[in-house]
Amino acid sequence: MTIRAVVKGVGHYLPDRVVANSDLEALVDTTDAWIKTRSGIERRHYVAEGQTTSDLGTRAALAALQDAGLMPDDLDAIIVATSTADLTFPSAATMIQGALGMTRGFAFDVQAVCAGFVYALTNANALIVSGQAKTVMVIGAETFSRLMDWTDRGTCVLFGDGAGALVLSAETGQGNTADRGILSTDLHSDGRFRDLLYVDGGPSTGTTGHLRMEGKEVFRHAVEKLAETAHAALEKAGLSSEDVDWIVPHQANIRIIEATAKRMQVGMDRVVVTVQDHGNTSAASIPLALSVGKARGQIKQGDLLVTEAIGGGLAWGSVVLRW
Numbered sequence: 001m002t003i004r005a006v007v008k009g010v011g012h013y014l015p016d017r018v019v020a021n022s023d024l025e026a027l028v029d030t031t032d033a034w035i036k037t038r039s040g041i042e043r044r045h046y047v048a049e050g051q052t053t054s055d056l057g058t059r060a061a062l063a064a065l066q067d068a069g070l071m072p073d074d075l076d077a078i079i080v081a082t083s084t085a086d087l088t089f090p091s092a093a094t095m096i097q098g099a100l101g102m103t104r105g106f107a108f109d110v111q112a113v114c115a116g117f118v119y120a121l122t123n124a125n126a127l128i129v130s131g132q133a134k135t136v137m138v139i140g141a142e143t144f145s146r147l148m149d150w151t152d153r154g155t156c157v158l159f160g161d162g163a164g165a166l167v168l169s170a171e172t173g174q175g176n177t178a179d180r181g182i183l184s185t186d187l188h189s190d191g192r193f194r195d196l197l198y199v200d201g202g203p204s205t206g207t208t209g210h211l212r213m214e215g216k217e218v219f220r221h222a223v224e225k226l227a228e229t230a231h232a233a234l235e236k237a238g239l240s241s242e243d244v245d246w247i248v249p250h251q252a253n254i255r256i257i258e259a260t261a262k263r264m265q266v267g268m269d270r271v272v273v274t275v276q277d278h279g280n281t282s283a284a285s286i287p288l289a290l291s292v293g294k295a296r297g298q299i300k301q302g303d304l305l306v307t308e309a310i311g312g313g314l315a316w317g318s319v320v321l322r323w
Contacts, residue, residue, distance in 0.1 A: 004173040004181030005128040005136070007323055009070065011063025012164040012291035013056050014045040014278070021157070028153045035157050040254025044160030044279030046145045052086040054095040056163035057141035060287070061096055064137065064165035072102035075167075076133035079124055080109045081116030081140045081283035083312075084147065088203050092141065105133070112189075113197070114250050114311025116140060116283030121166070121307070121319050122185040128170045139165040140283035147199055149210035158253070159211070160279035164287025177238055180302070180322045184237035186229045187317035193221065197312040218310075222256045225316045227263035230308045233318040241265050243304055248293060250309030251275035251285040260308070272298055282311065299323055 020043045021032035035041055047056070057080055065072065078100075080093040087095075093107035112119040117140040124136040141163035148156040173179030196217050201209015226249070234240055241264045249257050251274050261271050272293040274285070281288060286307050293299040303323045310316035 002173045002175035002179065003129050003170050004179050005125045005168040006171040006181035007166060007321065008169045009064045009068025009167040010165065010287070010291045010294055011060050011067050012162065012288045013059035013063060014162045015047045015051060015056065017046045017048060019044055019046050024157050027150055028156055030153045030157055039158055040275050041158065041279045042276045045162055047143050047161045053082055053084050053141045053143045054086050054092045054099065056143070056161065057092060057096045057139045057165070058099040060141065060163035060165040061100060061137055061139055064167050068167040070167060072100040073104055074135055075102055075137050076105045076135050077127060078107040078137045078139065079120045081112065081120040082109060082142055083111055083113050083116065083282060084143045085109060096139065112311060112315040113313060114252060114282045114285070115309040115315040115317055116311065117286045118307060118309045118317040118319055119187060119315070121182065122187055122317065124168050125182045125185060128168060135167065135169040137165060137167050139163060140287045142282040142284045144282055147211045154215055155211050155213050158280050160281050162278055162281040162284045162288050164284050164291050166287055166290065182319060182321045184233045184320045185317065186233040186236065188229060189313045189315040191313065193314040196221070196314065219256060221314060222252070222310045223259040223263065225310055226260045226308045229316055229318040230264055230306050233320045234306065237320045239304070239320065244270065244306050245303035246270055246272055246293065246299055246305050248272045248286060248289050248305055248307045251278060251289055252280045
């Protein structure tokens with residue numbers, strides 16, 4: 001018998017403010033057509049004044065708990081993937097823990113930018129498989145609108161705010177690919193490429209900074225590395241692209257999503273796409289897409305999913321799980 005980290009519930013939260021491409025035409029030299037053609041994005045959500053990353057994460061966590069039929073104190077741990085925590089410290093995870101009224105267990109943040117949720121899922125799986133925890137909440141939450149340079153039309157139109165959450169619990173499986181839960185993971189990073197995607201500020205510099213990106217280079221690395229990590233994770237699980245019911249990718253850019261699916265020889269009819277409605281929400285994009293995909297009736301129990309993401313670092317990875 002094998003211990004698996006099985007999905008028990010999923011949820012998401014988006015800020016009320018919806019910003020269409022046309023709304024950005026007044027702020028920066030761009031057009032709706034330019035944004036849609038290059039990214040597939042049509043709208044995104046922005047936080048209100050005073051609204052924080054932990055606020056979004058808490059709302060998503062409550063939705064996931066409701067979906068799972070659990071209470072906060074049923075959780076052993078909370079892992080939050082974010083690059084935009086409210087404060088330098090404490091962690092967003094402990095702030096969410098407090099907001100939920102969870103009085104036991106432990107909580108911590110993971111920072112791997114857009115790949116953060118994949119990294120957090122891998123950590124949650126390790127905690128469950130090793131017996132360190134039985135039930136873990138994994139949250140991706142971001143307020144990337146606060147990092148934008150509103151004079152840089154190549155980046156400020158791409159990002160949005162939001163949060164998604166997943167509850168994983170230990171269950172016993174047969175140790176084969178028919179098991180529900182996480183079947184394999186694959187993580188990578190390469191700091192040589194740090195200048196391709198970064199924020200030019202932080203606590204030790206004394207400034208918050210703005211997001212900077214070499215778009216063409218990021219695109220090239222993304223398509224190559226995402227397909228490679230997805231294939232590697234499938235191979236580790238003893239599976240292939242033909243076995244995949246849904247790819248649930250990081251929602252950065254429709255062209256990256258399409259190119260990656262083509263390399264994996266998976267049709268777009270088997271890809272969950274939400275980038276048009278949310279933009280790039282960094283670590284929140286995969287759990288958002290999982291929650292929306294379930295709500296749409298796309299993702300069903302027993303489906304085989306591949307999630308993959310790449311972000312600043314560069315950091316990238318993938319997870320294969322059966323829903």
